[in-house]
Amino acid sequence: MNWYALFVKVGHEDDVSKLILRKLTNNIIRCIVPKRMIPEKKNNYVKHVLRPLFPGYVFIQAKMTTSLYYKLTDMKNIIRLLNHGYLYQAKVRQQTPPKSEKLDLDKYYFCDIPQQQMDPILKLIDKNEIIGYSQICLKGSKVIVNSGPLKNMEGIIKKVDKRKKRAKITMEFLGKTTLIDVGVEILQDAVKPNPRPRNE
Numbered sequence: 001m002n003w004y005a006l007f008v009k010v011g012h013e014d015d016v017s018k019l020i021l022r023k024l025t026n027n028i029i030r031c032i033v034p035k036r037m038i039p040e041k042k043n044n045y046v047k048h049v050l051r052p053l054f055p056g057y058v059f060i061q062a063k064m065t066t067s068l069y070y071k072l073t074d075m076k077n078i079i080r081l082l083n084h085g086y087l088y089q090a091k092v093r094q095q096t097p098p099k100s101e102k103l104d105l106d107k108y109y110f111c112d113i114p115q116q117q118m119d120p121i122l123k124l125i126d127k128n129e130i131i132g133y134s135q136i137c138l139k140g141s142k143v144i145v146n147s148g149p150l151k152n153m154e155g156i157i158k159k160v161d162k163r164k165k166r167a168k169i170t171m172e173f174l175g176k177t178t179l180i181d182v183g184v185e186i187l188q189d190a191v192k193p194n195p196r197p198r199n200e
Contacts, residue, residue: 002112005082006058012077030061036131038183124149
């Protein structure tokens, strides 16, 4: 089963996910709307809010067929299946498409998201499809993740904003590298007291 991305109306990601799971349970293995918990400050009050990781996108794991494709695109608030198959690309470029019998039919009509691009997303989210806060320490320019979803993934952290308590991470999405803000808890190292001078 492959992963595909649906482009949907922004703000309706959860509605689309629920509708898919209700109507297409026999066709869809998994349907997710990854989110991130981030702190937002307003009027000197900090709120912890959920924001979509990729606004306007819903991810499905399925065996894509023409029948399933039309069922999905007929659903409310779904704009289109992100489709970059050989046939689609040829139409966009106004070129003659290659012969389908020489190609994988799935890739001829539909383009899945490579598993290596989905793996980091699946690793970061919890069972509720949320990237929670990671607990980090800052030692100079080095970021050490003590616990949380970013544990052992320090390489994707590009910047930490101590004031906003956010980290910018890089993710590959649909062939592009994207910078995304996620929430972090910054742990302070215990300050060791200076030893008292000895009286000589």
